Amino acid sequence: MALIVHKYGGTSMGSTERIRNVAKRVAKWARAGHQMVVVPSAMSGETNRLLGLAKELSPEITTGELQRELDMIASTGEQVSVGLLAIALQAEGMRSVSYTGWQVPIETDSSFTKARIQRIDDVRVRADLAEGKVVIITGFQGIDPDGHITTLGRGGSDTSAVAVAAAMKADECLIYTDVDGVYTTDPRIVAEARRLHTISFEEMLEMASLGSKVLQIRSVEFAGKYRVPLRVLSSFTPWDIPIDEEARSGTLITFEEDEKMEQAVVSGIAFNRDEAKVSLLGVPDKPGIAYQILGPVAEANIDVDVIIQNVGHDGRTDFSFTVHRNDYARTMDLLKAEVIPKAGGAQLSGDPKICKVSIVGIGMRSHVGVASKMFQALSDEAINIQMITTSEIKTSVVIDEKYMELAVRALHKAFDLEQAAD
Numbered sequence: 001m002a003l004i005v006h007k008y009g010g011t012s013m014g015s016t017e018r019i020r021n022v023a024k025r026v027a028k029w030a031r032a033g034h035q036m037v038v039v040p041s042a043m044s045g046e047t048n049r050l051l052g053l054a055k056e057l058s059p060e061i062t063t064g065e066l067q068r069e070l071d072m073i074a075s076t077g078e079q080v081s082v083g084l085l086a087i088a089l090q091a092e093g094m095r096s097v098s099y100t101g102w103q104v105p106i107e108t109d110s111s112f113t114k115a116r117i118q119r120i121d122d123v124r125v126r127a128d129l130a131e132g133k134v135v136i137i138t139g140f141q142g143i144d145p146d147g148h149i150t151t152l153g154r155g156g157s158d159t160s161a162v163a164v165a166a167a168m169k170a171d172e173c174l175i176y177t178d179v180d181g182v183y184t185t186d187p188r189i190v191a192e193a194r195r196l197h198t199i200s201f202e203e204m205l206e207m208a209s210l211g212s213k214v215l216q217i218r219s220v221e222f223a224g225k226y227r228v229p230l231r232v233l234s235s236f237t238p239w240d241i242p243i244d245e246e247a248r249s250g251t252l253i254t255f256e257e258d259e260k261m262e263q264a265v266v267s268g269i270a271f272n273r274d275e276a277k278v279s280l281l282g283v284p285d286k287p288g289i290a291y292q293i294l295g296p297v298a299e300a301n302i303d304v305d306v307i308i309q310n311v312g313h314d315g316r317t318d319f320s321f322t323v324h325r326n327d328y329a330r331t332m333d334l335l336k337a338e339v340i341p342k343a344g345g346a347q348l349s350g351d352p353k354i355c356k357v358s359i360v361g362i363g364m365r366s367h368v369g370v371a372s373k374m375f376q377a378l379s380d381e382a383i384n385i386q387m388i389t390t391s392e393i394k395t396s397v398v399i400d401e402k403y404m405e406l407a408v409r410a411l412h413k414a415f416d417l418e419q420a421a422d
């Protein structure tokens with residue numbers, strides 16, 4: 001008998017009919033003798049709907065007080081899901097009980113809208129499992145030390161599921177979603193994308209951090225830290241397929257580099273439309289200038305991603321960086337108010353319509369010329385690269401948003417990913 005955590009995303013929970021299917025699938029696993037913990041998301045579209053209501057009343061949510069209320073609102077989507085799933089399971093003849101984050105409790109810090117899980121108390125859950133119940137826990141939410149409801153950031157149910165699996169030392173965490181695994185790139189953008197049977201933890205971490213929303217990055221971090229066996233698979237297969245077959249399907253996140261993966265230089269392509277570029281032109285080229293610009297940005301709790309400082313000319317230089325698109329207006333205002341007046345005639349410009357496209361692969365460690373092949377593929381499509389950043393197993397470029405799909409397709413082809421031996 002194993003302890004298994006299942007996570008079902010919004011589309012998988014998208015209607016009562018689909019919830020009934022989830023219940024039948026979970027019941028199949030429970031009847032096979034496994035202890036089952038299930039972490040569902042809100043029904044598809046529900047979190048957007050709830051956040052939309054809040055935005056109607058207050059378009060700019062900037063203060064901590066407002067963010068607290070956002071979490072109060074957004075967390076209700078998952079509460080409905082767990083209750084419905086518990087009812088569906090009971091209708092299948094399974095004993096089941098649902099809990100919200102605060103009831104478990106899943107303890108987090110107090111960063112509303114992007115809280116981090118600090119501890120999960122599994123006493124209550126274990127007692128229910130021992131009584132033979134399926135335990136259903138809300139994804140996406142927790143409770144802070146002062147008793148406020150928090151949420152874990154968009155896509156956070158993945159993290160809830162992996163964190164619960166880690167806390168309970170589950171035998172496996174299965175992430176059921178609307179695609180049948182992790183692909184070489186988003187199959188909605190490139191029809192030729194191929195499913196990978198396995199992907200290394202490091203590559204998955206990069207893919208997630210560079211924009212592949214199939215797993216929230218923090219869920220991958222948790223899986224790595226606590227060595228949680230993690231698999232991404234489809235919730236749209238018939239619920240009654242044999243368990244063995246289901247357990248082997250999808251994509252397994254592996255912690256060892258196998259030989260096959262060494263051979264693929266680039267394993268996947270990620271992209272992110274959520275960024276915006278900010279440039280300061282003609283800033284004085286002197287020690288401390290980066291700090292003078294980015295210090296106030298950091299103090300305002302704005303995350304900076306790619307940074308470029310050009311070679312100086314005549315004592316002046318240009319400085320550009322990217323931030324999340326949601327922080328773009330705030331960053332521009334801040335620079336105008338606090339940095340530009342002290343930056344000796346520098347000019348501020350910005351572009352919220354950029355995107356970042358990245359190639360990822362552990363094979364890049366041992367191969368040269370990978371980045372130049374990427375630049376050539378983009379040049380062949382006449383796509384201008386605005387910024388470049390590299391690390392050991394990835395190269396990212398910032399380009400105009402309107403070329404994003406073209407760039408992803410061109411790179412997918414250039415690196416022969418349709419052919420990837422999966």
Ligand code: ADP
Pocket residue numbers: 008009010011012041155176177178179181182183184185186187188211212213214215268
């Ligand atoms: P869920 O609601 O189940 O959490 P998400 O929408 O968050 O589902 O994540 C699944 C989606 O991730 C897929 O529908 C797909 O469009 C997208 N996606 C992006 N990159 C990839 C990738 N490399 N492989 C598979 N899916 C990807």
Ligand code: ASP
Pocket residue numbers: 009010041042047048077139140153154155156157158
């Ligand atoms: N419902 C939340 C969201 O839409 C969490 C999740 O789906 O993982 O972001």
Ligand code: MG
Pocket residue numbers: 009155158213214215216
């Ligand atoms: Mg998701």
